[in-house]
Amino acid sequence: MSHSELLNQGLTEIVAALSRHDVSAVELATAYLDRIDQAQPDLNAFITLDREHSLRQAAIADKMRAGSSGAKLAGIPIVQKDVFCAKGWRTTAGSRMLENFIAPYDAHVVERLNEHGFVTLGRANMDEFAMGSSNENSYFGPVKNPWDVTRVPGGSSGGSAAAVAAGLAPAATGTDTGGSIRQPAAWCGISGIKPTYGRVSRYGMIAYASSLDQAGMFARSAQDLAVLMDVISGHDSRDATSVNRQDPPCAEGLDRSIRGLRVGLPKQWMGEGLSAGVKSVIEKAIQELMALGCECVEIDLPMSEQAIPAYYVIAPAEASSNLSRFDGVRFGHRAAEYKDLSELYERSRGEGFGPEVKRRILMGSYVLSHGYYDAYYLQAQRVRRLIANDFERAFTQCDVIAGPVAPTTAFPLGSYGADPVQMYLADLYTIPVNLAGLPALSVPAGFDAGMPVGLQLIGPWWHEARLLQTAHAYQTTTDWHTKRPTHYSGVTK
């Protein structure tokens, strides 16, 4: 296999090639970095590239492989969403506020990947502070969808998804607060998983909405996701919401049959609002699952339509507080001129934050303010509880829930410029999952007018393994996940 062929392979093949010494980690990283350099002008998937730093890491990976440390994953290249602090890397969260912020420490996810010898190829573009569904809210410019560079890749982890879809990396990290992994995975035609809240430590992940944020992964297959999940999961004493459990590794039992698995289909999710093209892809995917021996049951998620209003109270409330630390005093952007302390705050924040971030800080401050707290924040928390109850009830009738990730495929850049609320409303299938803290993933299920469509699978709390088994079974009889885009420069045809 040539190096360029290897670049289109999954983790298993890459690990095998590294083990056989067909390729070194340095050679592999170099090949990917060359491809990234070619694609970057078209896709803008990266905020920061640092070839020297990446190759230094690759050299360490080669040493790890040569040693007896059992580092079987060492040398796998990966892209980091620019929201995870990584020592020595500029970490911007897509914001002017952190344009010059070099993180002094590693996030838990980064630390785990480094320990295993993964090689960071670069820092992926994203919506500012992970707020957005199109990656158009990045201070560093929008990311383009590799399937059609006039379209968005989805967001907020748009750079990560675009990079993996374009073959610029075999895997990437992401975060999912309201769909920020699943939706870009769906729109870029790759696999992406958002674990159960508390499964992956949030330490070092720049917070958007703390009670919803969860780190996850993008890759080319469910099989690869399983390998990656086992690297980043597990208890971390530095995150008080990290749960200490002993779950069996996801990669174990991946080949288990899904015959007899009960697949729940939310009756609210296949009707109004879902585009005909996406609907027909999802229906075919369900039929495929039935062909694999699954049983389908209709389930009821009556509260899920309240999810978006509840989310747009809770997430901005938390964000308004989480983003207070960006005040121009200790780190981040500080205005060049100010008369006094309040002007230092106002100008630094006014200049450092983009319009969507400001909008959410304002919304969040409003719903938490005296006299409104009960009507908004507390009410939203009650709704959140009811949404979780819906899912809990549904999982007495089914083992996994299947449905669309988004009502449409990726839209053209600039479609919602003047109307953010319309964009908010498109997250109706992903947000309920975050509010309930459930694990969910998106796998490629077909195309609508040439653009990829993702199938969403949602599992009960802590049942990532079951989700990955289901997705893996689906990917053994379908080849949607192997399709590659050819519409941008840098493609090795």
Next chain:
Amino acid sequence: MTQQNWEVVIGLETHAQLSTQSKIFSGASVAFGAEPNTQACAVDLGLPGVLPVPNRAAVERAIRFGLAVGAHIAPMSIFARKNYFYPDLPKGYQISQMEIPVVQGGALRIQTKAGEKIVKLTRAHLEEDAGKSLHEDFQGQSGIDLNRAGTPLLEIVTEPEMRSSEEAVAYARALHALVRWIEICDGNMQEGSFRCDANVSVRPLGQKEFGTRCEIKNLNSFRFLERAIEFEIKRQIELIEEGGKVIQETRLYDPDRDETRSMRSKEDAHDYRYFPDPDLPPLCVSEAWIAEVAAAMPELPEARKQRYVSELGLSEYDASLLTATREAGEYFESVQSSTKGVDAKLCANWVNGELSAALNRAGLELSEAKVSAAQLAGLLMRLADGTISGKIAKELFEIMWSEGGEVDALIESRGLRQISDTGALEAVLKDLIAQHPAQVEEYRGGKEKVFGFFVGQAMKATQGKANPAQLNELLKALLAGG
């Protein structure tokens, strides 16, 4: 001003810095006095991505406090974010407890001139301290020291139950003694480990509704607390009597000018936008944990006081003095337990009397006393068994204090053993009577005052070593018998 027509209402909020090794939500040290910003880790600096993790030792100290004041320890309490911008508040919010604090209710017994009073507590909650802004050291700029940021505090809030500055100070002193007694706070007021905010209002006698209150912030000595409250009472009464109105506001006490000054009014008050901190799950305190903390609690002042009264027969007054601090009781018990057969009251009298006076004169703390409990016990044994007189005992105490030494060795080397030998005393007295016939005549003529003259002469002749009771008895017989 006619203060008699007014009733004063005071509530106190006290911030006690908990004596943990590390901060409440990070592993950084809390030691005082380090170079600025050397004891602030990524969490204390509020760097992007960092998360708080509660310090078990801080929670344990809150439980200890709750048990000591008979409060309810909440099985589940909530950490909340108090949002406001200030340069020495790194995250733009302080993690505190709002709706559900860890310690709920409780009470503290205080002593005033008028007697004992119970002050009810509203709550005590855990929170983190902010950093420090230094405005003086840098021309045209402010310095920020974040060493203190994240230091664990227990904020202890009373009901508005105190009616005078005297009561407020008595409460503050009792609380100060308690937090040191149960070893949750070093009580160092200069370093800010124990500081009070006072809420003060006045109302016409007999009125049910509270007057408008002012909060006086950061009073870090008992004297300032008293002065600030006194000033504030006077200010409010004068204001109202002159037809004005008290405005609800936060005020600062200026010790140099001995007055309080407006800091910010209610209108400028922040909307802190409190909400549960999503980074911190509810704080759960199990029955088992409470029991574990309870088992390790020292005997509390009140229980110890009762024991001194009922088991050792001490007066309420002596028992109160001996339980004012944990050290006083420990010193006393150490003396008492090594003086078998000696009346506990005698021990109490000496600890509260001679020892306490000597400490006061020298300006020393009990832990710095020049006479150890063992030395004092030895002295009291010799006093009780008649080897030395009370007067000699006091002299010996002074010698021990200034020069050290053990009582028996001092008695021997200085020949201070009491003369209880009747024959020897009789000889001395007979000599005196023979030398002073005129005084003998006066006495026999009814001038009983002259008796004292003979006692004085006898003591002088024996260098104070005569057994006083024996001396009295013998002298009376000899003078009478002619």
